[in-house]
Amino acid sequence: MVALVSRRILVFGKHVAGDLYECSFEKLTDVSYLLRVVQEAARAGNMTLLDIKTWKIGLGVSIVGIVLESHISIHTWPEYRFATVDVYSCGSHTNPEKAFEKIVEALEARRVEKRIITRHYEE
Numbered sequence: 001m002v003a004l005v006s007r008r009i010l011v012f013g014k015h016v017a018g019d020l021y022e023c024s025f026e027k028l029t030d031v032s033y034l035l036r037v038v039q040e041a042a043r044a045g046n047m048t049l050l051d052i053k054t055w056k057i058g059l060g061v062s063i064v065g066i067v068l069e070s071h072i073s074i075h076t077w078p079e080y081r082f083a084t085v086d087v088y089s090c091g092s093h094t095n096p097e098k099a100f101e102k103i104v105e106a107l108e109a110r111r112v113e114k115r116i117i118t119r120h121y122e123e
Contacts, residue, residue, distance in 0.1 A: 012092040013119030022110035028078040045099025
């Protein structure tokens with residue numbers, strides 16, 4: 001006989017990571033646009049945005065939004081119309097999947113490979 005044990009989640013974590021293909025070239029190179037995308041994604045996911053840092057690397061852009069609950073990152077390779085996206089949140093009041101989908105929509109990705117990882121600490 002197997003005993004069912006009820007566990008309490010002490011830290012709720014959800015990490016949505018994905019690869020975006022066939023994105024808009026112009027949007028992948030536009031630092032100002034990507035800043036707005038991260039701001040809108042944080043709002044869509046009910047996250048508290050604390051800071052954003054950007055780096056222009058050749059044609060591409062790396063952008064990291066620090067949210068109170070963790071982070072949002074986008075790294076772009078416009079020459080391949082490709083981007084990687086991570087949205088990680090440690091708050092059960094947030095919706096990292098909604099934030100991720102906002103980024104997918106904004107970059108006009110035609111194909112997406114998405115992974116969701118739960119990152120809980122339970123007692």
